[in-house]
Amino acid sequence: METSPASRLTFRTATPDDVPALVALVESAYRGESSRAGWTTEADLLDGRRTDADGVHALLADPASRVLVAEREGEPVACCHLERRERAERPSPVAYFGMFAVRPTAQGNGLGGQVLAEAERAAAGMGATEMQMTVISLRADLIAWYERRGYRRTGRYQPFPYGDENFGIPRRPDLRFELLVKSLG
Numbered sequence: 001m002e003t004s005p006a007s008r009l010t011f012r013t014a015t016p017d018d019v020p021a022l023v024a025l026v027e028s029a030y031r032g033e034s035s036r037a038g039w040t041t042e043a044d045l046l047d048g049r050r051t052d053a054d055g056v057h058a059l060l061a062d063p064a065s066r067v068l069v070a071e072r073e074g075e076p077v078a079c080c081h082l083e084r085r086e087r088a089e090r091p092s093p094v095a096y097f098g099m100f101a102v103r104p105t106a107q108g109n110g111l112g113g114q115v116l117a118e119a120e121r122a123a124a125g126m127g128a129t130e131m132q133m134t135v136i137s138l139r140a141d142l143i144a145w146y147e148r149r150g151y152r153r154t155g156r157y158q159p160f161p162y163g164d165e166n167f168g169i170p171r172r173p174d175l176r177f178e179l180l181v182k183s184l185g
Contacts, residue, residue, distance in 0.1 A: 008072055009070055010070070013067065013069070014056075014068070019053050019056045019057055019060070025076055025078070025101050027049060027051070030050045040104075041104075045168075048169035049165075049168065059099070066126070067080070068080050068082065068118065070118070076103075077102065077111065078101060078111055079100070081098045082126065084126045084127065097119055097132065097133040100115070102115065119131070120182070124184045130185075131184055133179075135178055135180055136176070143180065152182065153178060154180065158177040159176055160176050
């Protein structure tokens with residue numbers, strides 16, 4: 001367990017016992033009225049759920065994945081998922097970054113940047129030389145936040161999986177994901 005003394009923030013790998021708290025944390029950061037207390041809400045773009053217990057259990061069971069939990073005073077305040085991905089065209093693996101959530105009432109004070117930095121260290125520890133993520137392209141504020149932290153837009157897009165409620169229920173017809181990348185070397 002690593003600790004940042006200035007903020008009393010600790011990081012650890014999630015366990016199955018964390019699943020209910022992680023689902024609640026992710027849902028609160030992105031969906032419904034509670035998400036509007038922070039700036040990462042997707043409530044104007046999507047209804048429905050962002051994740052569920054089965055999905056988080058599957059991430060925990062995947063040997064190529066790691067779910068990080070950030071805690072203050074024993075309470076989860078943020079989390080993220082890292083997945084090591086081998087690429088035939090690349091000599092070294094990349095890490096896919098997702099399920100990033102910060103408790104809405106704790107957003108806007110540097111906590112997200114601390115979690116992202118820890119995720120980058122963990123990804124490098126997994127052997128990855130690049131971090132990749134997809135972000136809803138309409139989230140200009142969020143993309144700008146990542147750009148300030150060294151991520152670059154690739155101009156490569158993936159369609160939003162309309163009809164698959166595992167990703168939420170779209171409120172707009174123009175959603176798509178953009179790939180962002182950062183070298184970890």
